[in-house]
Amino acid sequence: MSKLTLALVAHDHKKPELLIWAKQHLNVLEQCRLVATGTTGGLVADETGLEVQRFKSGPLGGDQQIGALIADNKLDALFFFWDPLNAAPHDPDVKALLRLCSVWNVPVACTPATADLIITSPLFLSPDYKPVKPSF
Numbered sequence: 299m300s301k302l303t304l305a306l307v308a309h310d311h312k313k314p315e316l317l318i319w320a321k322q323h324l325n326v327l328e329q330c331r332l333v334a335t336g337t338t339g340g341l342v343a344d345e346t347g348l349e350v351q352r353f354k355s356g357p358l359g360g361d362q363q364i365g366a367l368i369a370d371n372k373l374d375a376l377f378f379f380w381d382p383l384n385a386a387p388h389d390p391d392v393k394a395l396l397r398l399c400s401v402w403n404v405p406v407a408c409t410p411a412t413a414d415l416i417i418t419s420p421l422f423l424s425p426d427y428k429p430v431k432p433s434f
């Protein structure tokens with residue numbers, strides 16, 4: 299079975315929550331291929347020892363690089379703890395990334411609770427489960 303590819307992204311005020319979450323789910327995450335925006339990926343790698351492919355920082359195009367994976371059907375889930383209380387200079391990129399998850403039916407978690415449910419779902423982890431990809 300090929301590894302699931304998961305993207306990890308968190309805005310600055312949400313990075314501590316993502317790190318706690320990643321440490322709670324190390325056993326699953328270490329079986330997956332992980333990609334992340336630049337700063338998030340560096341922190342996750344440093345704090346957990348997980349191997350993480352780092353794209354550019356979000357405001358410098360990292361969100362769009364992850365979006366490109368989605369458009370190419372190369373991402374299995376996005377864990378994006380975005381900050382609802384602070385405006386981001388690259389808000390259009392944030393929206394575009396979340397939008398592509400809806401376009402291509404990619405599971406996306408924006409809160410630790412949703413992330414818990416996805417990462418522990420037997421369906422999600424089953425080699426037989428493939429989300430339906432819309433045809434356009």
Ligand SMILES: O=C(CO)COP(=O)(O)O
Pocket residue numbers: 307308309310334335336337338339354355356357360361386392
């Ligand atoms: O801004 C981000 C997502 O929109 C995250 O980027 P960093 O991981 O580089 O902080």
